[in-house]
Amino acid sequence: MKCSxxxxxxxxxxxxxxxxxxxxxxxxxxxxxxxxxxxxxIKKGVADRASLNxxxxxxxxxxxxSGIRExxxxxxxxxTKMLLxxxxxxxxxxxxxxxxxGTNLTWxxxxxxxxSFSDDVGDVLFGAKKKDNAFxxxxxxxxxxxxxxxxxxxxxxxxxxxxxxxxxxxxxxxNEVIASKIMEWLGISHVPYTVMWxxxxxxxxxxxxxxxxxxxxxxxxxxxxxxxxxxISVYQHFLNCCEALGIKEVIPYLDxxxxxxxxxxxxxxxxxxxxxxxxxxxxxxxGMAPIYDSGSSLGYDKLAGQIRSERDITCKPFKKYHExxxxxxxxxxxxxxxxxxxxxxxxxxxFSEGSASEYMDETRMKxxxxxVEKRIRNVxxxxxxxxxxxTISTEYDVEKDIAEDYGxxxx
Numbered sequence: 001m002k003c004s005x006x007x008x009x010x011x012x013x014x015x016x017x018x019x020x021x022x023x024x025x026x027x028x029x030x031x032x033x034x035x036x037x038x039x040x041x042i043k044k045g046v047a048d049r050a051s052l053n054x055x056x057x058x059x060x061x062x063x064x065x066s067g068i069r070e071x072x073x074x075x076x077x078x079x080t081k082m083l084l085x086x087x088x089x090x091x092x093x094x095x096x097x098x099x100x101x102g103t104n105l106t107w108x109x110x111x112x113x114x115x116s117f118s119d120d121v122g123d124v125l126f127g128a129k130k131k132d133n134a135f136x137x138x139x140x141x142x143x144x145x146x147x148x149x150x151x152x153x154x155x156x157x158x159x160x161x162x163x164x165x166x167x168x169x170x171x172x173x174x175n176e177v178i179a180s181k182i183m184e185w186l187g188i189s190h191v192p193y194t195v196m197w198x199x200x201x202x203x204x205x206x207x208x209x210x211x212x213x214x215x216x217x218x219x220x221x222x223x224x225x226x227x228x229x230x231x232i233s234v235y236q237h238f239l240n241c242c243e244a245l246g247i248k249e250v251i252p253y254l255d256x257x258x259x260x261x262x263x264x265x266x267x268x269x270x271x272x273x274x275x276x277x278x279x280x281x282x283x284x285x286x287g288m289a290p291i292y293d294s295g296s297s298l299g300y301d302k303l304a305g306q307i308r309s310e311r312d313i314t315c316k317p318f319k320k321y322h323e324x325x326x327x328x329x330x331x332x333x334x335x336x337x338x339x340x341x342x343x344x345x346x347x348x349x350x351f352s353e354g355s356a357s358e359y360m361d362e363t364r365m366k367x368x369x370x371x372v373e374k375r376i377r378n379v380x381x382x383x384x385x386x387x388x389x390x391t392i393s394t395e396y397d398v399e400k401d402i403a404e405d406y407g408x409x410x411x
Contacts, residue, residue, distance in 0.1 A: 001085070001100060007035040008095040008280055009107050013047060015098070022060075022081030024053050034283060037096065038217050039224025051224065058220075058272070059091065059143045060084050061125075066149050066166070071124045075135070083121070086137035092152060092159055092208050093143070094215035095280040112140045112152075112159070113212035122151030145272065146293075148172065152208075159208040164201065165295070170359050172295030173204035174350050179264050179294035181346055185339040188256045191292040197354050209290055215280045216289055219317070220271040222247075235318040235328055246285060247276055253288040255329045260291065261315060262322045263340075263375050268296035270316045298347075304367040332383035340376050344369040 001019055005012045012035045014028035027049050033042045037055045041048045060080040061068055068080065077083055088105070089098045092112050099105050109115065118136035125141055126149060140152045140159075149164040165172035176193035183190035193206045210216050219238060226244060228237045235254075242250045261269050273293040277286040299307035306312060319325035347369045351360045 003098045003100045006097050006099050006107065007032070008111075010035050011099075012036060015052075017085060017098075020078070022056075022079060022085050024049060024056055027052065038221045055221070056084070056089075057081065058145065058218075059089060059096075060145075061142065062145060062147060064147050065125075066147060066164075067125065067127060074124055074130050075121075080142075083137070083142040087121075087139055087142040089143065090138075090140060091143040092140040092161075093210055094217075095212070110138075111212065116154065117152070119151075119153070122153070125149060125151055148295075155205070160205050161208065162196070163204045163295070165203075166301060168359070169300065169364075170202055171298065171300040173202045174353075174356060174360075175264070175295045175298045175300060176204040176206070176293075178347060178350050179260065179266075179291075179297065181350075182263065182340065182343065183260060183291060186256070186260075186335060188260060189253075189288075189290040191290050195353065200355055200358070202354065202356065202359075204295065206292065209292070210277070213280060214277050214286060216275050216277060218272045218275040222276060223271065233318070238318075242276070247287070248285070249287060251330050252334070255331060256334070257291055258318075258325055258329055259332070259335065259379060260294070261297070262326050263372060263379065264294060264297040265299065265310070265313050265315075265322065265371065265375070266294055266297040267300075267314055268316060269294075274317075298368050298372070304364045307364070307367040307371055310371060326379075326382065329382075329386070332379070332386050335379065335383060337376060337380045337383070343372055343376065347372060 001017045003015060003017065005015050010032050012032050013030040015024050016026040016028070017023065018025045027047045030036070030042060030045060030047050033045075033047070036042060036047060037052065040051045040055060061083065063069075063080065065080075072078070072080070075083075077086075085098075088100075088110065089096060090110065090112055095107075095111070097107070097110070117140060118138045120131060120136045121139040121141040124130055141150075144150055144152070144161075146163075148166060151162050153160050153162050163173065164170070173193075173195045177195055180190055180193045184192075191206050191209050193204045196203050196205050222241050222245065223234075223238055226237070226241050228234075232240070239250060257269065257274060260266070274291065275289050277289050278284060279286060299313075302312065313322065314320050315322045315325055318328060348365055350356075351365045351368075
């Protein structure tokens with residue numbers, strides 16, 4: 001299929017998609033190289049097809065998504081990339097899309113920020129049967145990443161992401177609420193979350209923080225803008241890429257993210273769930289995105305004894321263990337530990353709401369509260385004795401366990 005890669009109303013390039021797989025098999029004329037997706041290089045007017053395909057694959061639902069295989073069979077679709085084609089690659093995270101040759105489609109008529117979208121795909125992804133009548137593939141659910149069940153819904157006129165939790169505890173939605181409140185207390189820019197119930201199952205709900213004028217560029221994309229040398233750590237490489245692009249206030253942001261993730265024992269802050277916001281029209285960098293997607297934390301898949309022992313807790317994206325990642329923090333001057341004095345009450349109350357007791361017993365709740373309070377005390381001790389960043393070198397802070405590839409296969 002011949003089509004144009006569009007960036008909002010800007011024609012970026014003419015491309016050809018394979019009709020069977022949805023892969024980009026050819027890039028023809030590039031009209032606006034500055035509007036190519038971040039990290040896609042161009043030399044002598046020729047765009048890197050492999051990196052553009054990587055970016056295109058990142059837009060699709062991962063094959064590891066809970067229930068996706070059954071959904072694809074129900075929809076009679078061969079791959080999640082073909083779902084992309086059915087919705088023209090439209091997303092609620094950025095302004096890219098594809099316009100098939102010979103059509104009169106326009107951004108203003110089809111974008112999901114201003115126009116309604118179908119619930120059909122989201123219904124199937126959440127386990128509903130396919131409608132017998134005409135099925136509408138026009139949905140941002142075709143371009144949502146991550147392994148947990150999720151869907152977009154228009155709630156009270158706002159674009160909201162609804163996301164489930166994993167069995168047996170279904171804890172992630174509650175974790176999002178707890179993490180949000182902790183960040184609110186500490187003055188950390190974040191996306192607020194609430195919990196909604198549907199048929200006795202909890203889901204987190206958050207409003208889209210991207211608008212029709214902005215877009216989210218994941219950290220992984222940022223890191224494709226420069227070649228990473230073997231003797232440079234992932235942390236330093238990200239800083240180098242941001243500096244080269246002119247992105248400001250990166251270190252204070254990472255300080256806060258790393259401390260938060262330590263407090264809540266976040267195990268999945270990979271390079272595709274934090275990033276940078278830019279203006280989609282002027283291409284100007286607005287700043288680091290508010291922190292979101294903190295659900296895989298607080299021992300979400302562990303028993304009470306495992307939560308207390310803390311033996312199996314790993315982290316991302318810069319180190320394998322939180323204690324090592326904390327050493328990258330440049331300053332603790334911003335944190336007011338006293339504002340976290342009610343964290344135990346927050347945890348106990350959040351896990352007691354609605355039908356949460358069906359998934360969470362008091363022993364497990366207390367184990368979570370105890371370990372969070374312990375970690376807060378550890379942060380307080382570090383804050384009193386930290387070494388100023390000027391005396392710490394991270395340039396050669398390189399270990400095998402922090403150089404993991406978070407490309408499309410890992411999404």
